[in-house]
Amino acid sequence: MNYKCIVIDDETLAIDVLVDYIGKFPVLELVGTFDSPLKSMNTILTNSLDLIFLDINMPDINGISFYENLPIKPKVIFTTAYSDFAVKGFEINAIDYLVKPISFERFFMAVNKLMANGAHLPVAQASPMNFSFNESQDYIFVRAEYASIKINLKDIVILEGYKDYVKIHLVDEPKPILTLSSIKHYETSLFSKGFVRVHKRHIISVDKIENISRNRVKMKTKEEFILIGNSYKDFFYELVVNNKI
Structure with missing residues (x-):
């Protein structure tokens, strides 16, 4: 419909x-x-x-x-x-x-909420520059240091936006991958693959969450907490904590 x-x-x-x-x-x-x-x-x-x-x-x-x-x-x-x-x-x-x-x-x-039976609406996949992804893939390619680098989604912990750049923090990798892109480019395409935006600067892997406390998220393998922004808080708790979406 x-x-x-x-x-x-x-x-x-x-x-x-x-x-x-x-x-x-x-x-x-x-x-x-x-x-x-x-x-x-x-x-x-x-x-x-x-x-x-x-x-x-x-x-x-x-x-x-x-x-x-x-x-x-x-x-x-x-x-x-x-x-x-x-x-x-x-x-x-x-x-x-x-x-x-x-x-x-x-x-x-x-x-x-339009759907009376609670079914989800399909979201069209974005295909931004520097980002290669489709429904069947469990990896992405990003452009970094004059090369296209393959990254397995299961290895991503946090995506952190800095204006025209994104830092991709990986499991067991002390140095993040820096790619020329926008955090918004990743928001839609990664949503259906277990990632959620929690702040204007951060997208996180739900699977890598260790605990949630006072509107902050502690991620596995990372010492620092990630703040849950006010405009993202309601959606995050409904989706991740209450499992209502």
């Missing part, structure tokens, strides 16, 4: 982020984007939409008021930079309420 959806937000950057995330889900069909709720009315009334990604704080009309007064009500996921409207959002049976900046993991959780 495909879900027809639109994005309504008065911020161009926020629209771009959601369009990028939506493109990773083959079952989501993006019908259009709008910088004003009023501009979206004709599309909502004539396209049998399944879902609206709807900002709340907009100049023309408040997103919640707009949704409450729609004659036709698709399912809705509210997005906003403020958490004050969360209770009201859930009172009108919103699928979810996403606080900006929206991480991919949090977006993934929200879209999964």
Whole structure:
């Protein structure tokens, strides 16, 4: 089943982020984007939409008021930079309420809630430069030191982002592999292979977790703790600790 959806937000950057995330889900069909709720009315009334990604704080009309007064009500996921409207959002049976900046993991959780039977939505695989991977592989190739280096996924403990570089920390290897890439490049492709992003700088192997304490993760073979960022915390605990996803 495909879900027809639109994005309504008065911020161009926020629209771009959601369009990028939506493109990773083959079952989501993006019908259009709008910088004003009023501009979206004709599309909502004539396209049998399944879902609206709807900002709340907009100049023309408040997103919640707009949704409450729609004659036709698709399912809705509210997005906003403020958490004050969360209770009201859930009172009108919103699928979810996403606080900006929206991480991919949090977006993934929200879209999964569309499925009444709890099934997961397939995520399209990314294929960034310096990264070779597909579903059947248990390894990746990365470009480092003028060569393409093969790395077994089971040997990866942490991926650590530094602007345009990523350090890949391996089991029993004191020196990480440094590759010219972005941490975001690895986020989607490695998710289905036992890795999860816990911070804007860190992706970790779930299998290599030793313990979790006070929003910090202790990894096997590593002395230091990895901080779980606030925007990643809910998804991490639902996925890894509570096993609900």
